Amino acid sequence: RLAVTATADTRTREDIRTELRLQDSAEFVASFARPELALSAERKRGAGHKRVLELVAARPDRSGVIYAGSRDGVDKLAETLRGEGVPALAYHAGLDKNLRAERLEKFLEADAAVMVATIAFGMGVDKPDVRYVIHADPPASIEAYWQEIGRAGRDGDPAEGITLYGASDMAWAFRRLDGRDVDESVKQVQGRKVRQLYAMLDGAACRAAAVRRYFGEEGVDACGQCDLCLGTVETVDATEAAQKALSAVHRMGGRFGRVRLVDHLLGKTKTPSAFEAGLSTFGVGQELSAAGWRDLFDQLLFDGLLRENHEDGYPLIGLGELEGVKAVYRGERRVALRKGMDDPEPGARSSRARKKTSGSSAATVIAPHDQPLFDALRAWRRDEAARQHLPPYVIFHDRTLAEIAAKKPKGLPSLAAISGVGEGKLERYGEAVLEVLNAATV
Structure with a gap:
């Protein structure tokens, strides 16, 4: 007997050995590393469809997979994307079998197509050039996350895994778990998996390293390319x-x-x-x-x-x-x-708060005399993002560039004091930013 699985933690592997009576057999566990994947996660606002549209629009002419938690969510999101000119296909178990097969074939053969799907889509899908996987709704566990994210970058070229999540998603996961007719011990295990998933999504440690440790790897180093390693999270x-x-x-x-x-x-x-x-x-x-x-x-x-x-x-x-x-x-x-997920949900703020935060953020308002420097920083960021095949916001947010343009730091210590410039970003981009500043002020 041979048991093979791609994503199983220590306890699951032990369950497999017990159920198949493989206690005395050899066990081989390879690394769970996926160095081609750049991982990121961000808190959802509302249903998150607007943000998904922004993410897809920033990645034109690339194949991607978008996972949604319900059939209705899949249909609505695919329709929204098509309305913006994105070649999006919907795929879920509620569709006719032949229609699903037709859409799968279209997706596999297209140079650039977007498949919006439930978890019914995935098994046996072998499209090597998927450049991104977006979770419009978070997966059920870290095992599911790694399986679904792993459908990007199978050709070994750089790819992205982006997850949108919110406190309401976690609450819904626990409500669904409470409604299941299973033993309490099973609920405890599944509840722990939910907590571990959201700890990883909302955590401050390297995402790839956290996943690899979850599966039992030791001596794991930070990946250096997820949003947390790059310092984009406060x-x-x-x-x-x-x-x-x-x-x-x-x-x-x-x-x-x-x-x-x-x-x-x-x-x-x-x-x-x-x-x-x-x-x-x-x-x-x-x-x-x-x-x-x-x-x-x-x-x-x-x-x-x-x-x-x-x-x-x-x-x-x-x-x-x-x-x-x-x-x-x-x-x-x-x-x-x-920082904790204590921001109110959209619609929950008072009218005064909405008025105060409406329109452009104050952090991105540029004084006229700082505009040329801000434009120079954005041009540098655009070129750097293109060189790394990353969206520009991963390098620096506009509000960070605005603050740099306003304060004009003279060295690395003063640059490090600016919001949004963490240790990783300072090491990676600090000298380049200072060169832009020096060139613009000569």
């Missing part, structure tokens, strides 16, 4: 809080799950033992809310600094890569946490 320094969390896990002996650990840090454990109440970490975590601590624990899991161990189906949290943990303790390794 984060906060959570190193001190991470030190407290790691210390709490160590002092509690790796015998508890995240709910108990969060209660411990907040000092809210019901009837704590004298031993626990006497620990230096009991109640020291007042700087974060319970939700904030849960986010941080998820982040530490994806950073490889913590690991979940399953005993009787309950995930217990223990320390992960010890050298990394020691580096955090010593302050040699920083932990960044992405």
Whole structure:
């Protein structure tokens, strides 16, 4: 017997071995790396269809796959794209079998076509030149994410995986899970997978590295090309809080799950033992809310600094890569946490807030005397984006270029102080930006 799968975490592989009675067989696990894929994720506003249209319009004459969570969503999104001149096809299980086959053939043969589909589309699809996969709605798990994103770039050339997500998507995933007629233990496992997916999407660690660690790889380096590595996501320094969390896990002996650990840090454990109440970490975590601590624990899991161990189906949290943990303790390794999803949904703001934020953002308003420099920076960004085959916003957002044009930094330290210029971007683009500034001010 031979069992073969492309995306299975440690627990799933063990389930396969048990069900097929392969306990004594050899197991071969290759790397899950996909270096040709540049990953990104962004929070959704509304249904996200407008943003999908913008993403597709920025990638003309390329083949792509767009995943939506429902048949109705697929039909509406495909119709919207066609209305803007995009050669979009709809594909889902509610269509006639012959029509699905016809559309699949068109997609495979076209030099540039966009397939809008549910997860019914994917198995057996072998189109090597798919240049991007966009999730208009997030997938169900990291396994599903890696399978679906992996339909891009099979020819080895650069490709993109872009995911739109929101708090409402996560809530819907849990509602759907609660409605399933399955054992509670299965719901716990699936619920953990949902949390892990959204921790990766809304996290601050390299996306590709987080996925590879999820599948059990060790010694994983950052990819250097996802949106997080490139510094396009706003984060906060959570190193001190991470030190407290790691210390709490160590002092509690790796015998508890995240709910108990969060209660411990907040000092809210019901009837704590004298031993626990006497620990230096009991109640020291007042700087974060319970939700904030849960986010941080998820982040530490994806950073490889913590690991979940399953005993009787309950995930217990223990320390992960010890050298990394020691580096955090010593302050040699920083932990960044992405800012929380606390922005109100569109339509939920007051009329005053809508008036204040309507029109162009204040950050992108350019003073007349700064306009030539701003235009020069945008021209440089356009050329750099074309050279890397990336959309310009991945290099720098307009608001960042506007601030650079206004403040005219003289060196790398002052450039680093500008919003949107993280360490990765400073190293990658800092000297080039300064050259543009010097040339424009000569």
